[in-house]
Amino acid sequence: MNTTKKVLFYFPKSETEKPIVYQLVKDYNLMVNIFRAKVTPDEEGYLLLDITGDSSDIDRAYQWIRSLGVQIREDVKGMRWDENGCTSCGACITQCPTAALHIPDRRTMRVWFEADKCIECMNCITLCPFGACSSQF
Amino acid sequence: MKSYEEINRRIEAKKAVVLTAEEVIEYVEKKGIEEAAKEVDVVTTATFGAMCSSGCFLNFGHSTPRIRITEAWLDDVLLYSGIAAVDAYLGATQLRHNDPANMDYPGAFKFGGGHVIEKLVAGKPVQLFALSYGTDDYPRRELRTYITIHDLNQAIMVNPRNCYQNYNVAVNAGERPIYTYLGLLKPGLKNASYSSAGQLSPLLNDPYYETIGIGTAVWLAGARGHVYAEGTQFSSLCERGPNDVPMEGAGTLALTADMKKMHPKWVRGVSLVGYGVSLALGIGIPIPILNPQILKRTTVKDSEIYAPVVDYSQDYPNRTGKILGRVSYAELKSGEITVQGKRVPTSSMSSYAYALEIAEILKDEIRRGEFLLSPPLERLPLGKSMKPLPIRGRSQ
Ligand code: SF4
Numbered sequence: 001m002n003t004t005k006k007v008l009f010y011f012p013k014s015e016t017e018k019p020i021v022y023q024l025v026k027d028y029n030l031m032v033n034i035f036r037a038k039v040t041p042d043e044e045g046y047l048l049l050d051i052t053g054d055s056s057d058i059d060r061a062y063q064w065i066r067s068l069g070v071q072i073r074e075d076v077k078g079m080r081w082d083e084n085g086c087t088s089c090g091a092c093i094t095q096c097p098t099a100a101l102h103i104p105d106r107r108t109m110r111v112w113f114e115a116d117k118c119i120e121c122m123n124c125i126t127l128c129p130f131g132a133c134s135s136q137f
Numbered sequence: 138m139k140s141y142e143e144i145n146r147r148i149e150a151k152k153a154v155v156l157t158a159e160e161v162i163e164y165v166e167k168k169g170i171e172e173a174a175k176e177v178d179v180v181t182t183a184t185f186g187a188m189c190s191s192g193c194f195l196n197f198g199h200s201t202p203r204i205r206i207t208e209a210w211l212d213d214v215l216l217y218s219g220i221a222a223v224d225a226y227l228g229a230t231q232l233r234h235n236d237p238a239n240m241d242y243p244g245a246f247k248f249g250g251g252h253v254i255e256k257l258v259a260g261k262p263v264q265l266f267a268l269s270y271g272t273d274d275y276p277r278r279e280l281r282t283y284i285t286i287h288d289l290n291q292a293i294m295v296n297p298r299n300c301y302q303n304y305n306v307a308v309n310a311g312e313r314p315i316y317t318y319l320g321l322l323k324p325g326l327k328n329a330s331y332s333s334a335g336q337l338s339p340l341l342n343d344p345y346y347e348t349i350g351i352g353t354a355v356w357l358a359g360a361r362g363h364v365y366a367e368g369t370q371f372s373s374l375c376e377r378g379p380n381d382v383p384m385e386g387a388g389t390l391a392l393t394a395d396m397k398k399m400h401p402k403w404v405r406g407v408s409l410v411g412y413g414v415s416l417a418l419g420i421g422i423p424i425p426i427l428n429p430q431i432l433k434r435t436t437v438k439d440s441e442i443y444a445p446v447v448d449y450s451q452d453y454p455n456r457t458g459k460i461l462g463r464v465s466y467a468e469l470k471s472g473e474i475t476v477q478g479k480r481v482p483t484s485s486m487s488s489y490a491y492a493l494e495i496a497e498i499l500k501d502e503i504r505r506g507e508f509l510l511s512p513p514l515e516r517l518p519l520g521k522s523m524k525p526l527p528i529r530g531r532s533q
């Protein structure tokens with residue numbers, strides 16, 4: 001029976017020389033729909049995608065992905081950013097891999113959070129000096 | 138030429154012309170310095186950022202029977218109690234009892250002195266635990282109770298060092314990530330962190346302390362406070378640009394104000410992963426436009442203020458004095474600087490957005506006639522430098 005899962009693969013350091021998507025399709029018979037990706041050699045990166053296939057194939061694929069040192073997150077619900085708690089200090093800006101936390105206007109320097117772009121990498125949750133970022137789970 | 142008295146009279150009459158240190162730049166460009174100096178009475182400057190050398194004196198009032206406190210904790214954060222019976226000092230960087238610090242590197246430092254100060258200002262209850270050896274007149278040897286700031290007789294913030302005139306831009310040229318008071322620095326110059334409000338920052342708008350001195354009235358987190366001394370590590374003898382603006386640390390201010398009158402938005406505990414806890418404060422300082430020269434100084438722009446880029450993996454801890462270059466605050470605020478030919482993304486530890494908000498609030502308070510200026514009683518010392526600490530044996 002076919003199922004579809006929204007899933008995030010997070011690469012702490014790049015394993016992306018391996019053609020992950022290609023192998024998911026070819027070796028595990030999965031259909032893949034990529035929403036967002038950042039894969040730069042030697043840097044942390046991520047793939048946010050839908051995968052459709054037989055659940056036993058998905059399980060086998062997960063095992064293989066994990067064996068590469070890649071983290072898998074299934075419930076990408078978005079990080080909670082407390083707008084009032086955020087002081088716009090900007091400390092998170094260079095730590096956020098997707099620019100979900102960003103400064104839209106460099107005159108006011110106010111920091112803003114775009115939930116759609118967040119991949120729950122946890123960087124800002126551990127690093128925000130003011131505790132403005134927290135995880136839902 | 139204007140005097141403090143004239144400016145204060147105009148403030149009282151709600152007629153003062155007040156601009157923020159950002160607005161004044163364009164204003165003077167349009168009007169010219171002489172004309173603008175006649176019109177503008179006050180320029181407001183501001184900053185918001187972590188200021189580790191901060192804390193407060195508290196007086197708890199006397200319990201029955203009395204206690205002469207020798208050790209005390211608020212929410213498990215140790216106070217300094219080596220003063221009178223129920224007086225104590227709470228410092229911003231004090232860790233909570235049993236915090237594992239960096240034993241589990243990098244430590245999270247979720248709660249400490251800065252957070253207790255934040256809770257107090259927010260009116261939240263905190264637990265007081267105190268011990269004593271007991272005396273004939275102060276027989277109690279232990280107490281545990283809950284207090285809010287309203288229960289205290291005094292809660293006076295007394296900060297030995299705030300408002301650094303300028304600051305380093307921290308980078309990491311080493312090979313592993315490092316955790317600093319300027320945040321996480323990735324190896325190989327992958328990010329840079331700075332901490333100043335640049336063109337809005339108080340002492341960058343008054344580089345030779347012509348108006349900001351001991352006795353100057355300041356806006357400290359919403360309360361009216363004062364400069365009570367030069368800040369610790371005050372170092373007016375420093376490298377300066379052609380506009381006299383320091384290109385490194387330089388001056389600092391010691392500030393005090395009544396914590397009961399502060400607003401919690403501007404008093405915030407800070408957790409710096411791998412480094413420790415601190416306190417972020419919002420500060421506004423009005424600059425009276427006594428003459429065109431003083432006005433000229435307040436028109437300094439981000440593109441004319443430079444900060445040194447320092448490697449925090451080697452040069453900072455070992456005090457080599459080496460810098461990797463200088464960059465302007467305009468470059469820093471753009472989000473990217475160039476260090477040794479490499480493009481490095483920047484972020485800040487101080488909030489320009491909050492500084493701007495504070496400069497606006499102070500402007501409004503002055504316009505409404507609610508905040509009068511006070512002339513300094515004494516000028517901050519020129520020609521002062523900072524001494525290092527030599528490590529020597531007893532006989533050397
Ligand atoms: S580090 Fe935290 S407080 Fe600072 S801008 Fe980011 S979310 Fe806001």
Ligand code: SF4
Pocket residue numbers: 079095096097098099100101117118119120121122123124125133
């Ligand atoms: S968890 Fe924070 S740092 Fe990571 S992507 Fe989301 S917003 Fe950016």
